[in-house]
Amino acid sequence: MPLLPHHLPWFVAGPLIGLVPVALYAVANRPLGASGAYLQAIQTVRGRATEGWRAWFFVGLIIGVLAATVLQGGPVLHLGYAFIAGWVNPIGAIPVLFFSGLLMGYGARWAGGCTSGHGLCGTAARGIGSFVAAFTFFLTAIVVTLGLNLLTGGRA
């Protein structure tokens, strides 16, 4: 029996997530961000890291998601996109998903942060640029998703 539900109540998960960037600022005076952690993880492998602690943050992310997954009764091998099952070939989805990841990574670097760097930490620090970036992330993703849903007759 899983020790952790698949979705903690929002009023538990949300405030606890909010405490992480506060703790990081309070202890180390550093902003939290995931795309920067990805970057520093690659740069560490290439021997070019400028903020090595972010690579450790990346390692921590993996340990954290694994720990939660185990407590939720996983990991369980699955495709991961049930809503496209049956009408999209999973092999055919691979290049689309790779390109989506590439767009997100490039966009995050261009914008100076991602959903955690701008969306959570930057907005909590009251940066006007972070509010604009986060609003653009959400608005674009919602409009494109609703558009795709319309174009595919409600399947996507």
Add this chain to the structure above:
Amino acid sequence: MKRVGLLSGIAFGFLIAAAGFGDADFIHRMLLLQNAYPYLVFGSAVVTAMPLLWLLQRARWVTPLGGPLKLVQAPLRRRQLYGGVCFGVGWAFSCTCPVPALAMVFSGGVLGIPVVAGLFSGILLGDRRAHARPLSDGVTAAQPAT
């Protein structure tokens, strides 16, 4: 600092996965405006963090490892819009973002692997671009990515 990075990463990754953000179908319903839960999580996280950071700033908090607290408050730049649209399109097609993508992969979601590979490639490409030429707003080199 390594220890702080590791511990904050563990806490953040654990909570993102415990909130179920690694489930692409769940995020897909959020982007279709059929699932309020992720918005509530996100909103309550910001609402929790914002006043606490404000209080620390007001108290002129001196951090144990990084000196006097200085919040990074991103000024308004055009690239937040351009990069934001680019990110948003990728988010819509993948129904995941950097930390949830890791949660998807490590919970066994095989199709999260090409997303994570794409994220690494895109971040590296974006970093090369930032170092190769000045950005339109006059920022010459990559700012610390967050």
